[in-house]
Amino acid sequence: MDKFEKLTGVAAPLPLINVDTDMLIPKQFLKTIKRTGLGVNLFDEMRYDDDRNEIPDFVLNKPAYRNAEILVSGDNFGCGSSREHAPWALLDFGIRCVIATSFADIFYNNCFKNGILPIALPQEQVDILMKDAEKGENARMTVDLDAQTITTSDGEVFTFDVDPFRRHCLMNGLDDIGLTLEKAAAIESFEATMQTQRPWV
Template sequence: MEKFTSLTGVAAPLKITNIDTDMIIPKQYLKTIKRTGLGSGLFAELRYKEDGSENPDFVLNKPAYRNAQVLVAEDNFGCGSSREHAPWALLDFGIRCVISTSFADIFYNNCFKNGILPIKVSPEDLAKLMDDAGRGANATLSIDLDRQEIRGPDGGTIGFDIDPFRKHCLLNGLDDIGLTMEKAGRIESFEAKTAAERGWL
């Protein structure tokens, strides 16, 4: 998993409450178990019209936000069914950080396991960040995970809380497999001991 230490990028304002996982990545894109290639389906029902052409009114289709790396979203982001394809699609599009007042638990946990930083902020701070994100080409936010700070385009900072273990995993690029491999020496030692003591296994 790619490490997340700091990020400076365009933030897109997504002024929709209760964005569920089917809205993030519609069910027709769930036929694959690959983590790549899903970016084209991200928010497909909002990004595209029925004829397949782009919806010019959707924020990620606007020139200033086509390469957004941060989403500033309304309450209860990632609700609905539990599908890991949702963070896969965000990551494949280029989104590394989602900021909201609240997240659905399963989506929130899946973000950390895939190298995306979900940040919870107060409604007051979200309003400030939504205003920052509304500046088009000037909508740049800087995220410092080690300091747990978000810096806006005018230099103001907002702090955020994060579980220390999850912070450690993101800073070091450790998903579940990575965490297991950190114990490779102990695992090999156990297997060697077991093979010597129980040769019939």
């Protein structure tokens, strides 16, 4: 998992509430167990018409937001069924941070496990960030996980809270496997001791 320390990039505005996981990645794309290749199908039913042509008005199809790394959206982001493919699709598209007023619990937890930083802020702050995102590709936001701040293109700064353990994991690029491998020496020592003490096991 890639480390997340400080991100400066284009923020795409998606002023919708209750963006569910089926909107993020429709069910027909859940057959794969690979974490890559799903970015093209992110928001599939909103991005493409029935003939698979891009819908020009959808935000991520607009030239200014094709390389967006931050998504600013509405309340209850990531609700619906618990599919880990949703953060996989966001990450594969290039989104590393989602800002909203609230998140569904399972989606929120899955984000941290896949290298995405979900930030919950009060509505009035999200409104300001949404307006900043609407300025397009020349208005870049900076998300600093170490300082726990978001800086708008105009220099306005907002602070956010994040669990210290999750912050540590993101900043060091540690998913569940990475956390286990941090203890590799202790695990190997334990196994060596057990092999000596209980060779029949």
